Amino acid sequence: MGTGPRSAGRMRAPGSRRICCLSIAAIAWGAVMQVEVDAWTYHYSDQGDYTWEQARNYCRTFFTDLVAIQNQEEIQHLNQSLPFHGRYYWIGIRKLGGTWTWVGTKKVLTKEAENWAAGEPNNRRSNQDCVEIYIKRQQESGKWNDEPCSRRKKALCYRASCQPFSCSQQGECVETIGSYRCECYPGFHGPECEDVVQCAKLQPEGVHMNCSHPFGDFSYNSTCVFQCQEGFQQEGVSRLQCLASQQWSAETPICTAITCPVLSAPDQGKLNCSHLHGDFAFGSTCDFSCQVGFELKGTESLECMATGTWTGNPPQCEAITCPVLSAPDQGDLNCSHLHGDFAFGSTCDFSCQVGFELKGTESLECMATGTWTGNPPHCEAVACPVLSAPDQGKLNCSHFHGDFAFGSMCDFSCQVGFELKGTESLECMATGTWSGDAPHCEAITCPVLSAPDQGELNCSHLHGDFAFGSTCDFSCQVGFELKGTESLECMATGTWTGDAPHCEAITCPLLSAPDQGDLNCSHLHGDFAFGSTCDFSCQVGFLLVGSETRECTATGTWTGDAPHCEAVACPVLSAPDQAEMNCSHLHGDFAFGSMCDFSCQVGFELVGSETRECTAPGTWSGDAPHCRAISCPELDAPSRGELNCSHQHGNFTYNSLCTFSCQEGSVRMGAEVLQCAATGNWTRQPPVCAEDHAPFLKQVLAYSSGTALAVAGIVLSGTLIALLAKRLSTREEKKQLLNSTSDLGSPGIFTNAAYDANFSAWS
Incomplete structure (x- = not known):
């Protein structure tokens, strides 16, 4: 996996580890010498992880660059030498412009150099433009x-073995593990590319040669330029170069005399030439006559x-010429030319066109x-x-060849208001007569x-x-007005000065x-014109105010x-007492179409229509509503007790308060005061009066009012209630006890269905 030459190393980075170090020996031509070279070494960051850009900056600051993998041997060496790291290591390859590229050398990754894991690269989450290497991974290690380049990993760096002077600067220095090799540029060879290719020495004849030798006489890239003397041309290329194949880029050129186009004697003339070089x-010189x-x-x-050109153009021999002749006006010229137009021997014949006659010699010859x-x-x-002008008319003539002569054109016209009867134009013909009558x-x-209608x-x-000059005046009858021009005149164009007017009502x-109304009209002479009548009416729920019928008069x-x-x-x-009213008015306050909604305050209910509408007869729909206080069930005094109530809005209605008390010798079980709520229910269950023969119960029921009653209800358990019940003498007293404890906040324990079962157990 080639990456190209690497630059020399730099200072040691803080927080880095060195994992390989080698030295090499170089052999020069003709002798053996030892050259100590800093070995190609690997380094990685052992403190902290970096993004790809941070990792590269780290490597370029303290070493050469991120590692550029060259072969499988290098991959095996890295996999064995580097420690395992869960996030792995960044290497020096990245996607640039959509192509995977070695960043150190700007070389594109070739297909044969790829080392991707199975299914990679997949760009699974998009923008995965940087590359990591799996080190000591359980699967696909190396x-x-x-x-994504923003991930943080270890930086894997290298320090190059290649130096600026490596390969004699005539080849590419390629890193190997612990050393380097030289790949010589074309035209060079040797271990350090120190030898140059030689070409055959050039020795041309009759040609001027100028050579440049950048690497030695007639060696690779030597260039020779050739030039011929004035008047001679070069056959072959003018520049030769020594190629890497030890051959010159072309054959050596030669010089030959430049030739001019072949000349020949001109017509009716002679040619005499002398030739020096062919x-x-x-x-060569040539004379003409x-x-x-x-x-x-x-x-x-x-x-x-x-x-390669003559000092001028070849001359010609031309016959002596006579002045050029031209056909006479309105005539023709016919010439024959032996040696050129109007030259010696030419003859010309003259003639006149139709309507003209020749004055002079008919034929001439050039001497x-x-x-x-x-x-x-x-020609004349x-x-x-x-001709003369007609009555009430004019005559305008154009004479091309003399007054009233052949070709003369005479146009006739009439004065304003008159038109021409006959031919407008006459022409004088070749026969000496006009083309028609005047x-x-x-x-x-x-x-x-x-006259217009109604006018x-x-x-x-x-x-x-x-006819021309006639004038006509228009007028309309009473009740109508004239639309258009009142007076017209017949113009010279045969049209009137305007369109004929008409009379309109x-x-x-x-x-x-009107708004919320209708209009019905009848029109005698047009919409809303004189004589039109219009009747007005209103829609249901509306009354007409004003004239029912209107008529359009003659005054408009x-x-x-x-x-x-x-x-x-x-x-x-x-709004009724203690109620609210909300109205919407379409056509005015409390007018046709107005809607009013009624509602009652909390604790009251509406009796009557909730919504009323103003109808077309001027009456409201529905009955007038009123608000009535919500009622709660009537209460009775408990056995061995008394009931005292106060009513704000009627007996046992919303906000009524009722106080309970027990006779001497009885104890109240339950709330002392009940209030009628807006829901139509009392705030508590009515209390009962129990016979006073249970001292222990007195101690408990002493907390039947206030906050202590709630606390007692929470503390009492099922067993405690049972003990209390055993001391009560009647079934009714036990049931009242259950109801009172239900008010204390334990409704889930003493349901109505469990009364009998609990009562039996307590007995």
Whole structure:
């Protein structure tokens, strides 16, 4: 599992243990020498545990780095030498950018170098980006596991054997247990990579060579650059390098003379050349000349330069030219050229287009002097008769070839309010006649208008019925108003100055149904327009206040005032004695729809309706309620005793108080005072008066009132009650005793079902 070279070690860390230390000997070429090297050693923290980042900082501060495992032998050595630790040890591999990487060398973990435990890495709880090694684990000892980097474990460090000068700085120093080995870079060999590869010595001919030798003459990475003299080109690469294979990167180049493109004699001309280094090569010169009747265009002599180009472009021989001729206006030119356009020997024939006639010589020829045999001719247009403007109109002509001549165009137009009858435009043709007859002007008409519904029309016509200049006035009958323009005029476009107006009935403001009411309307001339009538009504529970019917008048206003609906009112309610009332009002206090809820205070009950509603007739639903005090069962004086009660709200009702007393010779068993509660029950069971012939019972029952009675009820056990009962003379007295003890807080001991059984046992 390769990790790359490791750096030299540092000071000893506090709280660390050293588990291995070795030394090695190195052999140099040609002689044997002993080199003492600090051995590669392992260290671990024996005080405290660290997160992965803390562990790495610890190792880099005092040693080299976290351990980078290289092979199975190293794993076995660590597993045997390190002590067992329940949280295991951090090593120097971590997930960086989603890839497991040796942090010391930044090298990616290869598949063949993996040493994961079964099912790992699983990233089970996510963010398990750091790696621990199982040391002396019962299962899969020495294997790896991915863990969250925040966990705390022992730091497993190493101190490197490799030094900056190891492997002659020409190879990679690879750590081994107690030593290191050199993996030489390409081009170097030897135990310490001290030897360099040699290539064959170069000795080129006719080529300039410049070499650099970083590791010795013509050795690995020696570079030689080649250059040819001006005018010569190199065949082959210009730079060679000595490779690690002891071969040069290419063959030695050679120099040859640079050639220029081959030249040939121009048409109607001659070529004469001299060559120094080969045909049309560097240094060659060529002279040009032309035949009689032609002239040279370009440089007379060219030379092949070192760039492989001639000193100029090859010249040409061109025939002597005459001035360029062009076709006459409205005419054509037809030429034949023997030696180029309008050159010596060219002939040109002239002609005119249709509607034109030629004035001058029909044919010319270019002579050797560079002049034509005569002057160029021209074309003149054929003429048509003169035209004049029509009545009520205008004439506008454009003359291309003279007044009223062939090609002249004459446009006719009429004054505003008139339209042209006939051809709008005439053209003078090649025959000397116009393309048609002259047109005339007539007045423009507009669409016929009619009086609007409920209205009248009054028109005046200047140039005929409903023609240009006619004006029409509109009006409406009483009760209607004009919508649109009151007066229209027929324009020159044959349209009126606006749309025809219409008469609409005068409208009144829109009406709406009153709140809690309805609106019913009839419309004669449109919604809420003149003549519309509207009837108003109210919903159940509401009364109409105002006019029942309104009518839209000719002035655009309604008769009467706007009515409204008011809710029917019920008599005002008030809460009964000792009761509460809560009301909600939809349409006003105690009006239609109002709801009132009634409730009584504690100790009282409601008699009558709990909720009352104000109905449409103005009366309340239900009966008026009242509050009545809650009653408790009536009490009787005990045998051989007396009863004295006070009543606030009626006999034996809520808050009534009743006091019990016994006659002389009797003893009260139970509470002295009872009160009627809001639940309709008395606060205690009524007491009894027992015959006074049990002194011991007097001592106990002396505590029958106050706090002592409660204490006595808690202390008395079943046996004590039995002893008391045996001293009572009658069954009734025993039963009363049981009831009184039940008031003392022992209801679970003396149930009614157990009276008879206990009574028999006590007898």
